Structure formats: C-alpha cells, structure tokens
Amino acid sequence: MELTVNWYLALSAILFSIGVMGVLFRSNAIVILLSVELMLNAVNVSIIALAQMMADSTGHILVFFVLAVAAAEAAIGLSLVIALFRTKPTVDVNEFNLLKH
Amino acid sequence: MDLSQAYDAMLGDLAGAFPLVLLAVAGLVIVVWDAFRNNDPLLPYIAGGALAIGLVFEGSQLASEQTTLFYGNIRAGGFAAFINMVLLGGTLLSVVLSVPYLRQIKHAYGEVYALMLFATVGMMALATGNSLIMLFVGLETMSVCLYILVGLVRKDEGSIESAFKYFVLGAFATGFFLYGIALLYGATGTVYLHEMQSGFAQSGATTMFWAGVGLLLVGFFFKVSAVPFHMWTPDAYQGAPTTLTGYMSTTSKAAAFTALILVLYYALPPERWTTVLAVVAVLTMVAGNVLALAQDNVKRMLAYSSIAHGGYILVGLAAGTAAGYSGALYYLLIYSIMNIGAFGVIALLEWDGKIGREQTMESLSGIGTQRPFLGLAMAVFMFSLIGFPPFGGFFGKVAVFGPAIDAGLTWLAVIGLLASVASAGYYLRVVYVFSFKSADERPAEAPATGTGFNVPFSSLAVLSLCVVLLVVVGFIPGLRDVTTHYFIDMAVAAGTL
Amino acid sequence: MDALLVRLIILLPLAGAILTGLVPLFMPGLRKNESLISTIGTLAVAVPFGMVVYLFLTFDGNAFVATFYTWMAAGDLSVDFAYRIDQLSLIMGLVVLGVGTLIHVYSIGYMHGDDGFWKFFSYLNLFIFAMLNLILADNLVVLFLGWEGVGLCSFLLIGFWYTDLKNSAAANKAFIVNRIGDFAFLLAMFLLFRELGGLDFDTLLNGVDTLSSTTVTMAVLLLFLAATGKSAQIPLFVWLPDAMAGPTPVSALIHAATMVTSGLYLLARMSDMVLAAPGVMVLIAIVGALTALVAATIAITQTDIKRVLAYSTVSQLGFMFMAVGVGAFFVAIFHVVTHAFFKALLFLGSGSVIHGMHEVEHDLEHEGHDTSSFDAQDMRTMGNLKAYMPATHITFLIATLAIAGIPLLSGFFSKDEILFMAFQAGYNGMPVAYAVWAVGILTALLTAVYMTRAYVLTFRGEERWPEAPSIAPHESPLSMTLPLWTLAILAIVGGYIGLPGVIADGDWNWIHHYLAQDYGGPVADLADSAGFSLPLALKWLLIAIGGGVAILGVSLAWVAYDREGLAFDDRLRERLGPLYGVWEVKYRLDEVYDAALVNPIRDIMGQGFAKADASVVDGVVNGAARGAAAFGRVLGRIQTGVIQRYAVMMVLGVVIVMALILFV
C-alpha cells in the first residue's frame, strides 16, 4: 500500500478529535490547555502534509505562525491559571462559575 | 526574487498601510514610555493622537480605489478605508471613555492603551486581510489582546474568571478555525482569498473544500458570538471593565464580520452556506433576544442584546448579495456607535470595578431623573437599538432586512422583524427604569448605587457625539451609498480582486 | 417661495421642540419660565398654521413636491426627503396645525405649574413635527418616519406623569402594541419596493395596474394591519383606552384628533391600491363596523369620563373604517375633520372639568377630608357642573350633540354620509354593506345614548361630591376656554363643507369635489358611486333615519338620566342582564388575550414567572413579554457558568454547521 497524504490527514483528524475530547472531558485547567495545544498541533500535521504534496512553502509559513500563536496562548493561559489559582486554590474549571445565567 | 528590490517595493506599501504601522509604533512607544514613567497620564494622549491621525488618513482614502499591499496580503483604500475608519473611530471613542473610567476604578495602567492599539492592529489586519494567513494572524492578535483586557481587574475573581473562560473557549475555537484554513489550503492550493474560487475549480476537492468552509465559519461564528457559539459572550462582557466591554463588543465584532464578508464575497461560490447562515441567524436572533428579556443585570442584558444584533447582521450576510453585504457594513457602523454609547453610559454609573458585574436594572431606578443627560442619552441608545426611527438603528435594520427580502429570504426577515419587536420589551424596560421610576424604588438589598462619579467633559463629549450621530446618521445623504459600490460586480469578484 | 414655505412648515415645530426641550435641559434656570416656553412652543405651531392657510388659499389644484435633498440612492432605491402638497395633505395640515395650535394654547393653562412644563411643550412640538412628516410625505419612507415619530411622542406623552406607575405601563403597552402594526407597515414597504422599485406615491399608485392581485391584496392587508394598530381597531385597539393616562391635552391632540387618524390617512393616500383589493375592503368594512359597535357598548358602562371619550374615539374611528371599506375615502377624511373638532372639544371640555374637580379635591384635602379614594375623573362624583362652569358646559353640550349626530351640526353630516355610502354600496351589489349600514345605525343610536349620559351625569342633576356646594369648582382660565369656544364654533359649522348629495345633486359637497380623484384630488372614488343611483326618496329616508336615531337616542337618554341619574345605570344593568355585564368588563378582551396567548406560555414555561417584574406592561403585551422572559430564564439555565458546558455547546454547533454544509 502506497503511503499517501491521506494517511497523514487521517492521523491529523484523529489527533484533533482526541484534543477536542480532552477539552470536553477534563476539568483540570492545565490539561485543557494541553488539549488545545494538541488540537493546534494536529492541524499542523495536516498543513505540512498538504504543503509537501503541493510543493508549496506557504504551508510551512502558516505552521511557523501557528507555532508562534501557540506559544503566545500558552503564556496567556498559564498566567491566567496562576491568577485563577490565587483567587481560589484549585484548577478545577467546574469551580469557576461565578458568572452565569 | 531579489531581496533589495523587494524591500524597495515594501517602502511604498508601508506608506499605504500607514495607520496600521502608526498604531503599532505608537503602541511600542507607549510600552517603552510606560517602562520609564509608569502610568504617565500622557499615555492615552499618544494613543488617542495616533488613532485620530489614522482616522484622518483613512478618511482621505475613502474615495480611492481598492488596492492590495504587501504581496496581496492586505487591502487598502476604498472598502478597507471604510472599515478601518469604523475600527479606528470605535477605538478612539473607547479610549476617551476609558480614561476617566479606569482612573475611577483604579486600573489606569499605561499598558491598557498599548494593548488597545495592538488589538486594533489585529482587527485591522483581520478586517482588511486578503490571505488566510493574514486573517489568522490578525484574529489571534486581536483575541490575545482582548483576553488580557477582559481580565484587567485582576483583584476581582469575576473578572479573572471571565478572562479565563473567554481565553479557553477562544483558543478552542481557534483550533477549528485553523483546521478550516488547513482544509481550504489543501482544497484550493492557495491562501489568497481572491484565488480561492479558481483554485477550487481546478482541484475539484469539493467535500474537503466545504468542510473547510464550515470549520472556518465556526471560527467566525465564535468571534461574532453567533448562537450556539455565544456562550462566552455574556460572561466575558460582564466581567470586563465596562468601557472595554463596549470596545470589544463593537470593534472586534465589526472586524470579524468584515472578514467574514470578505471571505464570503471573494473566496466562496455562493451556494450552500446560505442555509447555514440563515439557520444560525435565526438561532442568534431568537436566543439573544429571549435571553436578554430574562436579564436583570444591565451589562449582561446588553451582552445578550449584542448577540441578537449579530443575528440581524447575519441576516444581511445570508442574503448573499452585494446589497446584503453593504447593508451589513452599514449596520456595523451604526451598531458600533449605539453600543459604545450604551456601555459608556453604564460605565459612568459605576464607581468601582466590581459594581458593573453586580449592578441590576432596578438598582438604577430613577437615575435618569437624577442625571438627566445620561437618562436622555441612554434613551436614545435604547430606542436606536430597538430599531426605532428616526434613529440610526432603524436604518441599519432596513439595510440588512431589505436585501434579505429581495433575495427571497422573506421568512428570515420576518423573524428578524418580530425579534426586534420583542426586543422593545427589554430596551424599554431600561428607559422605564431609568427615567420613569423614582430612586425610592431601588430594592433595599441591591448594592448601594450612588449617582456614579462626576462626568468629565470628555465623556460627555463622546456620549453627545454618539447621540448626535445616531440622530443624524440615517439622514446624511450618500452615507448609505458609500458601502454599496464596494460590491458592485459580483461576477468578476473572483480572480480579479 | 412655496417650497421655502414647506421647509419652514416642517422645520419650525422641530426648532420649537429643540428650543423648549434641549435648551432648558442644559439650562435648568429656564425651566420655570413658563411664558417664554409657551410662547415659543405655541408660535412654533401657530406660524406654520398660518403658512398652511396661505398655501391652501393660493393652491391652484396642481400637486407639487418640495424636495429637500436626495437621501439615499443605493442601487435601485432612491429615496428623497420630499414633501407633497396637494388637496389631501392640505386638509390634513389644516386640521393638525389648527387643532394643534388651539391645544397648545389650552395647555398653557392646563399645565400651569407642572414641573415638566417645558418637557411637555417640547414633546408636543416634536409630535407636530412628526405628524407633519407623516401627512406631508411624498413617499412611504418619510411617511413611515413620521408614523414612528408620532408613536414615540405618544409614548413619551402617555408616560408623561411617570411617577404614577400605571402611566408608564400604559405607555409601554401603547408602544409595543403599535410595534406590531409598524412591523406590518415595514413588510408592506419591502413588498411594494420589491415589486415596483420605488416608494414615492407616484410610482406606487401608477404601478398598481402592473401588480398581480395577490401582491396587491397582501400589500393592502399589511397596510390595513398597520392602520389597525395606529388607529386602534380590532384586534389592536386595547392600547387606546389605557393611553388616557396621559395629560388631557395629549388625549385630545394625539389620541383623538390627529395621530389615531393617521391609519385612515394612510389608506386614503393609498386609495387607488386599496380599491384594487376588494376582498380586503370587505374585511375593512366588517372590522370597522364591529369596532364601532363593540367600543360603543363598552362606552355605555364606563364611569371614568376620559374612558368614555376614549371608547367613543375607538368607535368613531370604526365609522371611518366603515367608510374606507365601502370605498368612500373622501368621507372618511371628512369624518376625520369633523371628528377632530368635536372630539378635541370633548376632551378639552373634560380636561376643564377634571381641572375643576382637582380643585375640589384640593379644597377637600384642605378641609381635612380623606381624599385617597377621590377620583377627579369619575363621573359619579360630579353632577350639576353647569352651575359652576358655564363655558365648559355649553361647549361640551355642543360637542355632545355634534357627535351624537343631531341634524345640522357637523357630526350629523359626516356620519350621515358614511351611513349613506354604506347603504349605497349595498345597493350597488355589496351585500355585506347592508349589514354594515345596520350596525352603523345601531351604533349611532348607542353613541347618542352614551354621550348624552356622559353629559347629563357630568353637568346636570345634583352635586355628588362631598361638602357640596360649599366647596365647588370654578371655571377654567381664558387660555383654556378660548380654545373651547373656537372648537365649538367649528363643531357647529364644520359639517357644511360636505353637504349631502340630496342637496343640489351633490354639487355643494365641497370636500368631495376637492378631494376626490374624478375632480382632480388625490383620493380615489368608486367609479359607480358618482352616479348616485339611489332614488331620491330613499335618500331622504336614509337621512331621516340617521337624524331620527340621533334625536331618539339623545332624548331617551336625556330623560332617563336627568330623572334618575346614576340609578338608571343600575336599571340598565338589571334590564340587560348578562349583556350589560359583558359590556362592563369590556368583553373581557384583555383577559381573552391573556388566556389565549399569555397563560399557555406561562403554563409551559412553568416557574420563574411569578418573580417577573409585574409593573412593566400589563395585559397582553406584558404577558407575552413575561412569557418570553420566562423562556429566556429556561434557556439561561444552559448558561451554567461552567466552561465545559459551553465547550459542549460549541462542539454541538460545529457538528450542526458541518452537517448543514456537507449534507444539505
């Protein structure tokens, strides 16, 4: 069986779905952050596979930017977790429901 | 490609994208200045000055032809000038309103103004971007700055919580948005909006293309808080400092909607997505209004109402015609004025950062008789939000519902009209509580409401400007036409620019 | 020159509103300067009135359009700020500005000493401005602006004394009920624009022939629905009686003489199109007749003098819709004119009475009486006021006789013309018109009865307030009685502009000739009605019946109530039994609306309802709003504040969006 770009895309879809499930299931704020990173990472696999298929460097540029964005989001997310932890010593997102209805 | 030649060409591009560059530089100046003289009261003036200069520049570009700069990454002139004016103007008004408010709640950090400028840079990149890369980068720059601004009042747990929710869900939505970009890139072989239709026709990867469109739409729906992607909106709006709520509820929505319009207009063949947009528009209008009716908290009520207004704009987009798109742009302009004004009034009725989160409607009983100007201004904003002529909101609604009917979506426009009839219920309640009730009727257990702090002249001027604009905006001859000619030739849109 | 005059006519009231409103808002020192404010406010209406009189006198029969500027020209749509001067708009302009001027003068006395004096004049000026936009507009868009503008002013003025909770509720109710009509108006506009590509009246009315009959029917139906909202017809009339919470001059100007007739004006303006939808016209006639009857029966049982007049207004508007339904548009306008005179007079008279009764209340309080249950508007506490308020008495009597249709007074001519037209429409092959005519005759009888009842209970008999006659009301000041006398004269002679067709073969029916299309005016005329096909004897008989029932009704009620006073109400209640009961509770319409719309919603939504704010809007509107709010609260439960629930909703959204885009 020939190795085609579809394999990579399928793998990417699976990783992406695992990331989505992580956000939906885990109530630990840090694990949620990790799951979001996993989603971005999964998309990168797709982009690179497609870019290599088309021999186009645009995809690589896109992935480069995604990496930068992921880093920025990680920084913001972590600092927010620290700030949250100060208001209430937990990282369980279910505990933070002051604003509702 | 010779690099030195490339850089020569870029100098010209820099001049074309002058406001973008100016804001970025002004933001950097503020950051550096703030490092040496912490929270210098001069900082907002730098921000305001840069915004005003940018506004004037874009005004001069309004009549010029639309071009692209930086290798087709971004648009300038014409269409871009219009939306940039909305963004710059909205930011300018918000900055002026924020200065006394942030001082009052003791969070007048210099960084705030730098972040607002950076967010505006992101919005402009998003609203005028012509490649998916530009859209992604702009969207993220805007979002990251807004996450920070929402959580500005760190000592209040509600504020930090709202920032965290906004951040997590925003990052989650980014994942989908990015997946959409990846699939579109794969299906068309390009990231440039104007090349997508022809790229799609060449590759023939239909399913992949439409899946990409769907995921991309999801990302946009999140940013414009369309139902069911709206859940973050009331929480984030409620927790954010009030003037910044006004800022993010208007400019960020305007930028996201404009980008969505560009994508729909240039990149997508007009089929399939009409249903999606129509369904989401209905959900958004109904849920937004119904949820607003049930609200007692003023800020939350306005948050739901802004969701509903996103629904009205989606009606214009669902029409999928030039008139619909230009109507949506026109609506964005008017919506920005109304909402900045309404949140501005609410901000002036608070005296510390926490009160906005808890202030109920009843606790503001009779405030309009104690503060006649604020009462009058609020009444104008509310009537305009209802869509009541002769205020601007009415003309905005006509501009989006009319094209929908022309495009055969009469049922959608009828639902929209009914929804805006229903919205009178909660908007009038504000007018009623503010002006028709007396201060004695405030509930005893409500947080003690003063009469707010003394209104500085600058805030008065901004609110007056908003009121005057709303009264006259519908009557300015030709204003409605400005947006229409950007979308004249639908047929040649693809491939040419 | 004329175009300049039109500009001034439109803009002067606006300038007045700004001067009396915004300036005192920012300069509180001016607020108490009543003479300055009233002078500006009144002149801002009186001067345009003079200009309209000039235009009217020099009008040469050719309609002209004064364009201010082109407002939007987006794509196909081109809308100008244009105003049209023709026979119809001149007549309406004369009425609005004439009655408006008188009511401004009246308000100087009536509102004297009120804290919101300046606001009141500002709102009144603003109202006149909006009303002028409505009646002078050359296209539906500007007309709609005026239409909404008068709604806004109505809202502001009903809720004027906002310290009283009930008033605010009434204001909200009026506003929201009217939104339903406005919504129909907008749809009609969109529809017509899509079919005809323009919204100015020339385009609309010349294009009627090119439209399919379905389109015309839809458009006219929507316009009629809009008219039922503004002109308080079934099913949207519930707001008007509640609107009486506003100050009395407002009731006279807005809720009797001008704003509520704008629905009629709209249909008369679009008369060519209305004629092209015969099915809808039958509906209009039936709705008009039913409204007239229902409101008249309710009016018999009311004890609040302003509510009697309010139901009477609804009933008279029903008469006008009957006229429209049988294609006699000019008669509808004719009745608008005469009704403006006598109904404004009645309201101003009742205002004068209330003014006097407030004086009584004040004196009683001074004497140490408990006045918490004293109601200055309740006819049961009045009686024999003719002894204390002679001018008010005489003018009120004139108005009563005029509205009752006593021959040779204005109401007789216009009402008789409506009944005649209805009968003739039946004669010309519209069977339902006979029924309409019969209902009209019955209603005319009831009108004579309830108006005489109101007059007798108020002005004759004996004093029924405590401590009479040592404490007594006094006649109102000149600024109030002067408008009364002026209107009284108009109520007597106003009918002579439309003498019935039996005289000189209709040649002396001036208003018919002036307005109707066959004679050059803008209001369409049924083609076959020009022939006056009825035999002459039958025409005289109809007039005799019309005049007869009026005289009969007045004399019966006069004798009965003069002899027995309030006790006769009880006799009526006994005699009529359950029927009277139904009238007394206003057919339980508010309750029916509650039961049909509100309660089911409430039952479904379950809990949370009781907590809702009970004071926002009452009745139907309130219920619907609360139902929706309860629904919102249910929806709001999804908003749990927990991030993961939100994320689940988002993924649900993603799945739906993807499914829609991939598989639909």
Add this chain to the structure above:
Amino acid sequence: MIQQVLFLFLAVVAIGSALGAVLARSPINSALWMVVNLIAVAGLYITLNALFIGVLQVLVYAGAIMVPILFVIMLLNLGSMPAPSEIQWKHVVAFILGVALLTQLAFVLAIGLDALPEMSVSEEAVAASSAREIGKMLFTRYVLPFEIIAILLLAATIGAVMFAKRKFA
C-alpha cells in the same frame, strides 16, 4: 517500505501519547505524554522531508512551551485529580459529540480526498520546505504577518506579566 513502517510507528506513538496526555490523572504525566506526542509529530514532519519545521517543532513546542507548563504545574504543586466516581450525563453527551465530529472528519477524508494525488515528496517539495526558502518567504511575501506576530508576542508577554505578577502597578 521503510517509510510506511516509520509512519505507522510514529502514528501509533502519536495517538497513544495523545490519549495518554488526555487521560492521565496527574497533570505532570499529562505534560510528559504531551512531550512524547510533540516529538513523535516532529518525527512525522521528518518523514515528510520537512526538516526545518521538524526542528522548529522540537525547539519551540517541546522546548519553549512545555517547559513553562511543567514549571507551572510544579509551582502550583498540583496533585492528581480524583477519578470520577460515576459517569455523568455530560460526559456521555461530550463523547457522542466528539465521535460525531470525528465521523464527519472521516467522511470528509474518505469522500473528499479522492481528487488529491498520492504522496510523493518531490525535489521541489524538499526545496520549498528548506529553511532558506521559508526564510525568504517570511521576509518578503509574508513580512507583514510576521511583524504582526511580533506584536502578538509582545502583547502576550505584557499580559502574562500582568496576570502572573502578584502586584501590578
């Protein structure tokens, strides 16, 4: 042949470590699984001949992002979350939705990719993914987004300082 084997191996590792990251009770274990995943994905890039991005992945992701995350976990001294005592309805709903999403994506891949050519990394592709080519593109064609990304990172830094600092003035 070797390529297929390598891909399958890396794919299994990536999926396994992703599951591990999502399912691990302790956040530390989650983070470590995540590192494994990121390195496996870097390996996948290398099987695609995208060397530059592969290196970047290890440097930026596994290095610069994961280290602070581990730092924070240890700073806050987070222990394991208690195992959920019972299955909640929201988990069922979430699971169904996740599966639905995956099905849709699978559908897209199954139906939509027929038109795409088979994988064969050409010389052109290797050239296009070189550091040289990417750098050139970054500083000419995509210089504007590149500069805006710089602003984004600056803003993120300010934000991180603002939130994490104990007292901010």
